Amino acid sequence: MTSDTFVAQWGIIGCGWISSEFVTDLCRSPSARNVQGISHAVAAAGSRNLSKAEEFLNKYCPKGAAAQQNNLVDFKPKAYGSYKGVVEDENVNIVYIGTLNVCHYDDAKLALEAGKHVLLEKPATLNAAEWRSLVSIAKGKSLFLMEAVWTRFNPVLLAIQKAIHQDDIIGDIRCLYSDLSLDSLGKRSDTDRLLSAELAGGPLLDLGPYPLLWTMTMLYRHPKNDKTPPAKIGSTMMLHDTGVDVSTNFALTFPSIPAMANCTANLLSPFQESQHTRIVGTKGEILVQGSTYRPQSYIIRRLKDPSKECGGYLEDELVDMTFEEIGLVFEADHVAKCLKDGLIQSPDMPWEETELTMSIFDQIRKEGGYKFLPGLEKVQL
Ligand SMILES: NC(=O)C1=CN([C@@H]2O[C@H](COP(=O)(O)OP(=O)(O)OC[C@H]3O[C@@H](n4cnc5c(N)ncnc54)[C@H](OP(=O)(O)O)[C@@H]3O)[C@@H](O)[C@H]2O)C=CC1
């Protein structure tokens, strides 16, 4: 690490579970993952309750993050009993928002209006209109804004993207199947963030971003598709008593490849450790190992004779890329590099892609009859 290392100085908003995972990953030394030129510091963490923020920092980064442990900066993490304290802290240059879905818009707006860059947990907002409003604030103030879909920066997803888009490992891609589900129904209360209507719960917004991310990465970003939005989106949804979805299936077509994605997200099926995501091409297929949000390895299964129907497969080839990090740090590294380069949006997770994601969710909710409770959406069409 040298003196020209750029340090992302994070302010954390919301001291819940995902924020603890994020901060834990920021403490890992960048050189251990061969990253040069950037590092991370935790400048502040804020909770609605000061003692929660203090406990959070004591537990997850008592010595600060990597840059603080390496004496690249001389401030210690500071705890606040409000989110406003974090966005006003002079040592904070980027705010990570790990609050609940229904808070994302207001919390991101608070940070942007205070002049801070923002990394905002998924789902970025409740609808596309809220996202467009945040983009307009970020643009107007020349501030960085990105939805925190960490899987986009996972090394296994990136390797699969290269294998398909550049190396033609499975031939022309035809179908993608991607699921992320949990057997939460009956095991979590109706006030839990996954099932509560007050918190805009349901698997579409909570788990759906991941199957859709695989679709966007492999099909929407496929060179033959050239970022053409899906021609058709079809969906079916089952609602829970609270009014949020409990199971949602959706399919998207990309005729210029031509290929189709089949995505599922529900709270009815036990979590699977592998093969939630399968990408099928004319010469074989890729089976993703590890969860849909944190792939660890993949299997290449080649067809014995692609010219034959049901001609069988060659022996599976496993590409093992298991890593120790939780994985959130890969997106944090990307954000730090963007800030170092003076970018206000990520080339890999640009604003238009989050807007398309949110519009797709808007359409699926409309088709399925999932209406947010009045007042939850801060901006509407
Ligand atoms: N990238 C990923 O892998 C994951 C992302 N997520 C996303 O992160 C967000 C948070 O999820 P998670 O960390 O599991 O949730 P938690 O419930 O653990 O944390 C959410 C935090 O939101 C804050 N908050 C603000 N207002 C309220 C409120 N009215 N009621 C309850 N909490 C409130 C709280 O912070 P405080 O009390 O400190 O003010 C709380 O700690 C969600 O949007 C989810 O989609 C979740 C899991 C994984």
Ligand SMILES: O=C1OC[C@@H](O)[C@H](O)[C@H]1O
């Ligand atoms: O983003 C997420 O990934 C992991 C899931 O368990 C969680 O509910 C979701 O928010």
